Amino acid sequence: MKLVLACLAALVAMASAKVYFSEKFDDAAWEDRWTVGSEWKPENQMGKWNWQPSLSDEADKGIQTGEDARFYSLTAPLDTEFTSEGNKLILSYTVRHEQNLDCGGSYIKLVNPGFDAKKFGGDTPYAVMFGPDVCGTSTRRTHAIFTYKGKNLLTKKNLRVETDNNPHRYTFVVSPDNTFEVRIDGEKVESGSLFDDWDFLAPKMIKDPAESKPADWVDEAKIPDPTESKPEGWDDIPAKIPDPEATQPEDWDEEEDGEWEPPLVSNPEYKGEWKPTMIDNPDYKGPWVHPEIPNPEYEEDDKVYAVCNPCSHVGFELWQVKAGTVFDDIIVTDSEEELKEFEDATFNAKKDAEKKALEAKKEAERKAEEEARKKAEEERKAAEAAEEDEDEDEDEDDEKDEL
Template identity: 30%
Template sequence: MKLSALAKIAVFLHGVYGIAFEPYNVSSLSKSSFFEQFDYDSVQSSHWVPSRGEKSDGSKYLGEWAVEEPTMYPGFAGDRALVMKSEAAYYAISRRLDTPLKTAKSDVVLQFEVKFQDGITCGGAYVKLLTDASDQDHFSDRTPFEIMFGPDLCGSSNRVLFIVKTQVGSEVVESRIRTPPMARENRLSNLYTLVLRKNYDVEIRINGDVAKASNLFTPHFMVPPLSEPEYIEDAEATKPDDWDDRRFVEDETAHKPDNWDSDHGAMWIPNPDIEKPAGWNDDETQPEYIRDPEAEKPQDWDETEDGEWKAPLIRNPLCLYGCGHWEAPKIVNPNYKGAWVPPQIPNPNYQGEWTPPKMKNPAYTGKNEIDFSPVEALGIEVWSMQAGVSFDNIYLGHSVKEAQKIGNATFVPKSEAEYADYEKNKPKPKHEPAKPPRSFEDMLEDESVSQFSQFVEFLRLLVWTRYMSVKDFWAMFEADPVYTISSHPFKFAFYCAVFLIVFTFVFGAINIVAFMVLKKDTPAAPEKKEKEAEKEKIKELSEEEVLEIIRGTGASRGQTAPRRRN
């Protein structure tokens, strides 16, 4: 669906002058086609009838409908749409066709625009092709329909529904696409187109692009399938008792080797490299310890008080190197293979995997076709948590070309105008994205940055890269120390050496600072304090008081004077 020259001009004029909406000329459409532009003043003045009925579970359709211009990113001034006005409500509204549309053995094309003006968290925006419009006032989920199509979103579920309702005997079956395409959940108008051709080929288009294509009767396309296979498996069949589905069997002609148990059957074997000691006594009757024959009972031994006297045990001289049965210590058998089993060979009687036989399907009709009834009305019966969901430019007919022509004339220029409005008035983010930090190469190219600043930035980046490298290495070491050390031994040794050097310097600096602080706060020794107090006291005494103190010690001038020797 290409944007025509007129559409580009319309978009330009809308951006400059706010061009008004002009209704699409429906005279070019065939008489059987239906096209709704919602060119009304209100719902009451339109052909759409809101439902006053109830759902099958008793819930009421309380959702309010309105015909109004969009409030979010409008396309053209005066372009009205059918809008849902209530939050968290069920909606139901229908529109009777002027002429019922025949769908049997003819192409059917359904196309409409959907716009989630307030966003969407949980809700549907699909249209039903109703086969009974006799009671529009009580239109509900019980009203018969044959095709339902449109977006459906709720939480993590996002899909475009396409449901075909068929009658199988007395049972009504709803078949839907096994893997539906995803719907668009933006706040702009999106065009959904369903093309169902008379050979039952299906196309689902979104904004003019094919999102899903297949055939209604293609296996695994619809669930449950719309056609029955000609043959089915016999559910009552059972596998015969003599059915041989063994792919391999044991070779009955194979024989176990004579040396298997001794050479390969034991996990542990005697160590052949160890020999029996030369002085080993093989007599198994000899005890390892005997009573000392040279020991005598003490003279002061009282058997009434001390009990029966027995000579102490000593090592049997005949068993100094061991006695009894000798066995070499066990080691792991390097030739161990386990218990012998016959080898496997292909089963000559293999019959393959058993599957139940096929039988004629009693439900098979021999024809892949659906007898669609004529469409009498369009219905919208949905649930929505958000208000502001709008429907516009609904087309129903037999021609894909008509749908494309309408889309090119209405949706394409509108979507371009809405997108231009969105780009101009889209909400700004709460936090503007921060600019990436300048790299060292950027600073080198910037002539306004001095060489000193470049050198400082170089050092900073160098330290930062080294820090990140050490951090990454530490994370690897925590995850798997053995692998990290074995993979990067030199790096590990280097980091250990750097850590020891840094730790030594830091620890030494801390000790020096601690010593200086503690030395400053440590009180002086008592003797030193007394000497300092005496010095201060002597300074305060006069010369006469000092002489008196000296005389009081018993020393005199005559005693201290030197004597002459004769």
Template identity: 35%
Template sequence: MTANTKYSLKCALAIIMIFSAIQCVSSDDDDDDDNDVFVEVEQSKSEPNVDYTSPIPSGDFHLAENFDDISSFQKKWVPSQAKKEGIDEELAKYDGVWSVESPQRDGFKSDLGLVLKSKAKHAAIASKLDKPFYFTEKPLVVQYEVNFQEGQECGGAYLKLLSHTKETQDLKQFYDKSPYTIMFGPDKCGNDYKLHFIFRHKNPNNGTYEEKHCKKPKERINEAFEDKKPHLYTLIVNPDNTFLIKVDHKIVNEGNLLEDFVPPVNPESEIDDPNDVKPKNWDEREKIPDPEAQKPDDWDESAPAKIIDSSAVKPSDWLDNEPLMIPDPDAEKPDDWDADMDGEWEAPLVENPRCDGVSGCGPWSPPLIDNPAYKGKWKPPMIENPNYQGKWTPRKIPNPHYFMDPLPFKMTPISAVGFELWSMSSSILFDNILITDSVDVALDYASKSYDLKKKKIDEDAESLFIRILKYSNERPYLYAVYIVAVGLPIALLFVFCCGSTKEEKSETQMNADPKKTDALTPDDQPTPPPKAKNQLDIPEDNVEVEEEEEEEEEEEEEEEDDDDDNDDDVEEKEEISTVHEKEDVKKTESGQGDVPSLKKRKPLKE
């Protein structure tokens, strides 16, 4: 098994050990789709850490709907049986599905809400107020919760405050044309995020109604459409024409009914005279050509903008006789080709392969360059117009439709509320709708409903980290457990992937630089001198190989620390060894004594 194979196996083993400790939990929610209002009570999976009871307003109110009392809901809320006008019969029906059920997540056991179950269908449902709201001397406060449990792609979740008129008495006929006084709530399609506040203003002159649209919010509201959590929407309209819009108790928009709506409540006192006509001699030109300017004598208007580059030279590899495109030699005429019907068949053209890698093919012509003598058509310079009269505008006349409504707060009274929606996302949950004339009542109502939900969601979010931290602070020994649990897999991964065996290190070092040793290598061994007649016939190579093996075992342990110093020692030892060998050879040749090297060498094994 090679070193690379061992390394790969070790990495794979370490990764398997780490991922074996990870567990993934996933859950899918299925959507139900029916044609009636269903009551479905789903128990929350987690026990609430906050006490929750159905909220009850602490003061006067016109509507307070928490959807927790199913029998009360069924008596008050009426699904629409109307049809939209001007569209296909099948699309005109309000056949969207409404259901009363618990939230999909982060909910209390006893908390229910109104849920729009279906998507891509028109849906409408409405309820009468306990008593109509009249715009007198107290503010209007509208408050309700919205939870896009599946997020929102395209669609609205706004609430309509239906006008107190004959058209809104039968809520079964509630549809998009039903008169409303205020429309308030979130809406989104694509990247267009909106928080509507629209009111219908009555013209005091002729009694007609016109929609007035509030300016866009100052703050970002994107998160409420994406985080799949409940959010509280609040509208406060005051008798002094001021308004406030809040999301989760935070002001996101504010202004004045007279100043911050389009079109404005009160029209202009003067308008342009539709019968006024601009005089024929009215001069609107700020600048005119200088009438006294003359074209210079040397101005040549006939000079072309481009001329042939006379210095250009045809490239030496240019192929004049080769066309750029040639008939495809591999093309074949289709079997069903009819010359009488289709004409003479011709192979499709393809690029000429002979033109690849050369400057060009076909007839060569020099390129065009800018003409330095080109000036173009002469035009006189522009000067200030001495007869300039300014931009003409029609004269103003009194607006025959002018009126002044100093108190647009006094809107049409409200007697019902309803949702008339179309959405491409399902499972939109509505809860805790409140219509009142007291800001304090609304705040108290929110403290008993939305604020408790928010607190529970925050606690559940903390449980993964904060609770573990608090629990660990009470038991400090757990930090050692965490360090082992986290550090051990990392250490194993490092050791298995980055470590190497002793044999691999030794092999790598020897292959990297064989010169880092005092032992003689095949390149360093000197050429032995010719043997004398009386010299013993002992294989010199085998004796030196054994010496090299013994020296290598002793020197491997010193290599790492002495590599730099050994480079110089190697040269000195080689010179000394060579001198001794030459002296031994001379003594042998002269017949004096035995072979000296045999005294230090071990006998050869048979």
């Protein structure tokens, strides 16, 4: 009977598994499926998106930020609106930095319905923001942000980020038991509780504002021994004394050099600063603990995971100093099985070829740089030789004129 129930549960789960959105950018019609937020910023501040082939396959395309120091905005509707309650949320996509990334975001958002796609930007409300953000050495992290009751909540954890030129797969999983998991290239890099790693709820207890530490509270555990006093003559012993072994140099001239004084050295009899012995304080009451009371602002919520109520779009709103980031193979689903099938057909199927193609590209660039360096060196030597020949010709002409 247990086996039958388990099989039925598995069948129900399979039947309910759903892909709400997937995008591979492999056909030119991708532009019809996405809307550029062209009105977010002035036209001269908005960057253009390129339709970019992968390193290993011309037919495998992604979209790329195409202009330096620009804002980028792009949204697409989900095939079906996604509601979090009772469902696992899986948001996964691939990021590849062709540039040497110095400052720029490459995160993705899940957006609630009712916004203007042409004006989609940094001020547009969203449900989830996830993905890499790098700027210098101060910001190097993968963001995981929820919007809860109108507030954007950042995770307390510093999530790992990849900044090399290889494609990397970023996956965010949020479960109905209020747990989460972050994966990079299929590897779990962080997991835990939404309650522990975000400030969804106010604290249950707070310090009683009506209470304060009594003025006569003694919280010094140790005090100087009142029966002790500094020994007589303690301060008469100096820390430094003239070096008894030093002698005046033979060439010392008092008229020119002044009166000779031996250098100072540490006094072996110096005992340092006198301090009385510390003893237990007989009046010590221990550390004062501020009494707590129930927080009137605390509200129980066992569904903080349900941030999509619903989510209708995926979107990018970015700023990049150096452009060149490629985005590809996006999926929004509630099924680990659907995610695996999608990743096996996309990222996992081509990651090795992409890595080899990148290595080959870098090697070709290295050789080209080496050839350019050699050519420049040869041209420099040739110029120097020509200049020497010209100087010799001028010298010969000068000799002829003298004759």
